[in-house]
């Protein structure tokens with residue numbers, strides 16, 4: 001089956017004998033055992049819940065992965081994967097990752113005796129100087145909020161030679177546009193809160209993996225740490241996934257149109273969007289992904305007041321997050337990336353003027369019209 005057919009018909013079928021089109025929501029914390037010696041598949045919902053298992057298998061099918069795990073949030077998914085690390089291990093991480101991931105790395109790794117190195121450009125990184133303690137490479141591509149693209153094949157080839165795990169946070173593109181496991185990665189993580197769920201109504205995380213041993217350890221950690229996705233949210237995540245392909249196409253189409261519109265506007269100084277042919281990452285992105293994200297970042301020229309611009313937008317809501325059907329705008333320096341110290345923000349290219357747009361699936365004329373009227377009012 002092709003992707004969009006799988007998104008609609010994949011996962012598990014109703015096994016209750018009722019033949020419902022949608023997999024039922026099993027709101028049950030525990031399951032009755034036939035007798036003392038007999039343990040069945042479902043014992044207690046932290047370990048396995050039918051509705052959660054259904055969305056886990058759907059996500060795995062879409063990724064082309066052997067196994068999927070669903071967690072309560074994207075950060076629970078990332079934390080689960082970081083749970084593979086031990087004292088003395090070292091992690092390489094790209095320098096502009098999501099602020100919450102950075103909060104984890106910069107605050108919690110030290111307590112656990114785990115070292116890290118931030119890499120500003122993995123595409124030119126010299127892997128021959130990697131030390132023995134490096135156990136994991138964690139990367140986000142496109143990165144957040146500057147949409148830098150990392151060459152996944154280059155990293156995974158170098159990592160494999162040295163027995164290093166490669167983890168890709170694929171939140172921005174989803175398996176619809178990019179399949180990191182096929183490009184050699186070991187683990188894929190998602191904030192499924194974003195495009196997968198797609199309606200800004202739940203928080204969710206996913207971890208996808210092929211390797212049995214890795215899966216066994218991650219499954220153990222999921223049950224032991226306990227940050228699982230609830231049955232109700234598993235149902236809602238499944239519902240979101242059914243339309244993922246349609247939404248991704250429209251997000252991409254709208255984001256490209258907005259990027260082009262802004263790139264040609266006299267008020268705009270910079271546009272960061274890998275789907276623009278003028279982007280330095282345009283070719284690399286096309287070599288490893290089938291499409292582009294619905295997110296872009298911009299800076300206005302000094303002739304325009306960014307605060308006034310944001311204040312006057314009527315359709316783009318001022319909010320963190322992305323991947324829902326509605327358009328949002330945020331100010332990374334004080335919102336999504338406030339966990340980075342100001343000095344570090346400057347080093348990685350986040351400044352007061354940077355704005356991140358998460359383009360929704362509304363009518364494109366309304367979106368550009370909204371930007372136009374707000375830019376007009378933002379003139380100094």
Ligand SMILES: Cc1ncc(COP(=O)(O)O)c(C=O)c1O
Pocket residue numbers: 073074075076098100101140144169171172190191192193203204205321
């Ligand atoms: C790229 C990326 N990864 C991970 C996360 C964390 O996900 P959650 O908010 O679902 O915990 C986010 C959230 O914004 C994100 O943008």
